[in-house]
Amino acid sequence: MDMLEFVVPELDFRAILPQIILAITALTVLLTGVFSREKKGPAIGFLSLAGVALSFSAVVFSGSQTVSSFSGMLTNDSFARFISMIVCVVALLTILISINYRKISPAINSGEYYCLLLFAALGMMFMGSAGNLLMVFVALETMSISIYALAGFQKQREKSIESALKYFLLGAFASGFLLYGFALVYGATGTMDIVKIGRFLNDHPLVVHSPLLLGGVALMTVGFGFKVAMFPFHMWTPDVYEGAPTSVTAFMATGVKAAAFAALIRVFYVALGSLQVDMTQIMWVIALLTMTVGNVVAIAQSNIKRMLAYSSIAHAGYLLVGFVAGGELAISGMLFYLLGYAFMNLGAFGVIALLAKKDGEYTELSDFAGLGFKYPAMGLVMAVFMFSMAGIPPTAGFMGKFYIFTAAINSGFIWLAIFGVINSVISIYYYLRVIVTMYFKEPEQDIVMLTPTGAIILALVIAAAGVLFMGILPSSVLDIARNSTTLIM
Amino acid sequence: MLTNYIPVLVMILVGVAFGVFSVVVSSNLGPLRRFKVKKEPYECGMKTQGATYVQTPIKYYVVALLFLVFDLECVFMYPWAVHYKKLGLFGFVEMMVFIAILFVCYLYVWKKGALEWE
Numbered sequence: 001m002d003m004l005e006f007v008v009p010e011l012d013f014r015a016i017l018p019q020i021i022l023a024i025t026a027l028t029v030l031l032t033g034v035f036s037r038e039k040k041g042p043a044i045g046f047l048s049l050a051g052v053a054l055s056f057s058a059v060v061f062s063g064s065q066t067v068s069s070f071s072g073m074l075t076n077d078s079f080a081r082f083i084s085m086i087v088c089v090v091a092l093l094t095i096l097i098s099i100n101y102r103k104i105s106p107a108i109n110s111g112e113y114y115c116l117l118l119f120a121a122l123g124m125m126f127m128g129s130a131g132n133l134l135m136v137f138v139a140l141e142t143m144s145i146s147i148y149a150l151a152g153f154q155k156q157r158e159k160s161i162e163s164a165l166k167y168f169l170l171g172a173f174a175s176g177f178l179l180y181g182f183a184l185v186y187g188a189t190g191t192m193d194i195v196k197i198g199r200f201l202n203d204h205p206l207v208v209h210s211p212l213l214l215g216g217v218a219l220m221t222v223g224f225g226f227k228v229a230m231f232p233f234h235m236w237t238p239d240v241y242e243g244a245p246t247s248v249t250a251f252m253a254t255g256v257k258a259a260a261f262a263a264l265i266r267v268f269y270v271a272l273g274s275l276q277v278d279m280t281q282i283m284w285v286i287a288l289l290t291m292t293v294g295n296v297v298a299i300a301q302s303n304i305k306r307m308l309a310y311s312s313i314a315h316a317g318y319l320l321v322g323f324v325a326g327g328e329l330a331i332s333g334m335l336f337y338l339l340g341y342a343f344m345n346l347g348a349f350g351v352i353a354l355l356a357k358k359d360g361e362y363t364e365l366s367d368f369a370g371l372g373f374k375y376p377a378m379g380l381v382m383a384v385f386m387f388s389m390a391g392i393p394p395t396a397g398f399m400g401k402f403y404i405f406t407a408a409i410n411s412g413f414i415w416l417a418i419f420g421v422i423n424s425v426i427s428i429y430y431y432l433r434v435i436v437t438m439y440f441k442e443p444e445q446d447i448v449m450l451t452p453t454g455a456i457i458l459a460l461v462i463a464a465a466g467v468l469f470m471g472i473l474p475s476s477v478l479d480i481a482r483n484s485t486t487l488i489m
Numbered sequence: 490m491l492t493n494y495i496p497v498l499v500m501i502l503v504g505v506a507f508g509v510f511s512v513v514v515s516s517n518l519g520p521l522r523r524f525k526v527k528k529e530p531y532e533c534g535m536k537t538q539g540a541t542y543v544q545t546p547i548k549y550y551v552v553a554l555l556f557l558v559f560d561l562e563c564v565f566m567y568p569w570a571v572h573y574k575k576l577g578l579f580g581f582v583e584m585m586v587f588i589a590i591l592f593v594c595y596l597y598v599w600k601k602g603a604l605e606w607e
Contacts, residue, residue, distance in 0.1 A: 027590065027593045030593065031593060031596060031597060034596075034597055034600040035600060111597075
């Protein structure tokens with residue numbers, strides 16, 4: 001019976017206060033959804049908004065100490081807190097977009113929708129702070145399963161169902177790869193704890209190149225690569241992004257990417273730091289291909305949601321450049337980029353969500369013709385988001401790319417940085433095409449009437465302000481990102 | 490280190506040998522009589538009737554799913570109950586939190602009408 005001795009783990013509930021708040025809000029929202037008579041009002045949305053705001057303040061005021069709690073299952077370091085902040089920002093803006101989007105798609109205005117959204121955010125937060133491979137997996141599944149369901153929320157739209165099914169089947173497959181990879185790494189090192197794996201590999205250099213460990217690392221790369229839309233595993237992105245409700249697409253493109261990159265950084269830098277030299281040689285090529293494929297294929301797209309899907313692949317490529325570069329500067333650059341990307345992408349999808357109507361979504365590029373002059377404010381913010389994605393100063397996208405490419409050059413990856421810049425130049429073509437269509441093309445059909453509400457206006461203003469603030473005064477955010485690169489080793 | 494696995498190997502070999510042995514022996518020694526009942530999927534038991542393509546109400550699916558969820562709740566309770574005294578107040582509170590979360594789900598399911606058959 002000795003082996004079954006149960007030890008109560010050390011518990012620190014303050015360490016997971018933001019997550020507890022999110023979970024309680026999610027359950028409350030679920031019950032409010034079924035018990036309230038008022039089905040059309042935005043009350044549920046505002047309730048979830050309050051929960052996320054509370055959770056955000058819990059993250060901000062949780063201090064700056066670095067603690068490992070729940071027997072090493074969770075590591076609350078400044079890195080995890082930064083990721084939690086990104087997740088809160090993403091959830092906040094997504095809820096604001098959804099409150100407006102409910103008019104187009106009434107199914108979205110339900111307790112289930114917001115409950116799943118909050119649980120997905122919860123999973124993302126746990127991914128950022130997971131200190132154990134098992135915890136990474138559980139958090140990843142919490143996030144993914146919620147999002148599979150969210151993608152298919154417009155049950156009447158065939159594309160939405162297709163998107164959910166494709167994402168679910170491929171995502172489950174990728175999760176299997178990831179889990180099998182974890183199992184092999186566990187077999188090679190004898191522990192699931194990320195920090196302990198790192199120490200074990202430091203002490204046993206012979207294990208580092210054992211086939212068992214390398215096989216595990218390869219499978220893990222596949223699993224994570226799927227979630228961040230890395231080059232050979234990016235095929236699902238356009239279909240899923242196009243079919244999912246626009247508010248969900250915005251959430252997927254930003255939140256999932258931030259969470260998956262967080263787990264990728266922690267697992268590969270802390271646990272597999274000994275393999276970094278070998279990894280960079282492979283990731284170098286993958287980063288280059290991810291950027292190039294994303295940008296080149298995006299040129300050919302006429303549907304703006306598909307275009308943004310390919311652009312999100314390209315952005316994953318830029319982030320991988322940072323991943324290859326490694327080191328403190330690169331991590332802070334990636335964190336900066338993830339936050340900036342969250343602002344600009346949520347903003348762009350917010351504008352697309354604003355264009356949607358009951359009879360369908362206006363996502364063709366030609367639907368944007370003439371919009372710039374009819375709705376100058378909307379045209380202006382969309383232009384800001386597109387400039388930022390293309391990496392034109394003074395926007396967050398420019399500063400993010402600047403930091404990442406600087407880190408790449410400092411680490412000696414000059415060619416990769418050059419290819420990154422070339423890719424940015426390619427991307428300018430299709431980002432500017434949106435702006436050109438908005439301002440210089442004559443509309444072929446009637447211009448879509450926009451009916452913005454306070455919520456979406458607030459979302460777009462926050463996103464645009466975030467993009468410009470991070471572009472004009474980047475040092476304030478970068479300082480926080482710099483202080484967030486300490487991972488528990 | 491690999492020698493530790495020899496009992497497992499022996500076990501596998503014995504298992505395979507036993508399976509092969511019984512099939513070969515019974516097919517060689519046993520009398521072969523072919524008639525209609527022999528070909529049915531369930532030789533003993535109730536008589537089969539009708540085609541297999543019978544429509545089942547989709548409600549069964551929901552019931553089965555709910556059963557699974559609340560059944561698993563019990564699975565978590567067994568180890569908790571075994572160590573109940575040792576876990577003390579902490580264990581009690583933790584389990585109550587778990588049950589409270591499931592109770593929220595129960596309320597949701599109830600209010601959603603998933604428990605009503607009609």
